[in-house]
Amino acid sequence: MAQSDTVDKILDAAEELFAAQGFAETSLRMITGKAGVNLAAVNYHFGSKNALIQAVFARFLTPFSATLEEEFDELEARPGERQPTIEELLGALTGSAVRMPQRNERGISIFMRLLGLAYTQSQGHLREYLEVEYRDIFSRFMRLLKEATPQLSSVDRYWRIQFMLGATAFTMSSSDALRGILQAKTGVETQIQEIASRLIPFLAAGMQAKDAMMVPRSEASVA
Secondary structure, three states: OOOHHHHHHHHHHHHHHHHHHHHOOOOOOHHHHHHHHOHHHHHHOOHHHHHHHHHHHHHHHHHHHHHHHHHHHHHHHHOOOOOOOHHHHHHHHHHHHHHHOOOOOOOHHHHHHHHHHHHHHHOOHHHHHHHHHOOHHHHHHHHHHHHHHHOOOHHEEEEEEEHHHHHHHHHHHHHHHHHHHHHHHHHHOOOOHHHHHHHHHHHHHHHHHHHOHHHHHHHHHHH
């Protein structure tokens, strides 16, 4: 078996098991059993479980970041002084994600589940790795987002980004189940690209909504 095939088998197995059971609950022995390789192969190619977790994320995020950079380049290279809008920035994010080559049809759902776990489970090494490895693209996105939402305070922008990530992670990680429910109830089939497109105006509206803490009490009670 070629080394690249072995690496892919290990990453595929790790990705599915981490998403299904969590990082701490998934042992290297479980991964090697599913991948059909021995523990020495994991140690040789990755060195540790933490490095394997990081490699799972890098396999998606590295090409995603390169595609997103190109999207941002196009948005900022347009003639005129108009800054990219929230809708355009979110479109670049979702468009880059759905265009990533997937090893299976559940690729995006699995990755979004993993992304959620990265922030709900104790994986400080992973968060540090992501912040360092993808600092440039993250900083660029934050700059563009700040320029598109000058009316927001830094605190309000922070929380809205968290709400946006939460809604996106839930929707995309549960997309198979949600599509199944919709089809069972209405007979309508939905593609992952359509779900992403439907998310954009919803998220954009949330990012631009009036700050509830600044709404007068009388107006808030009517709403």
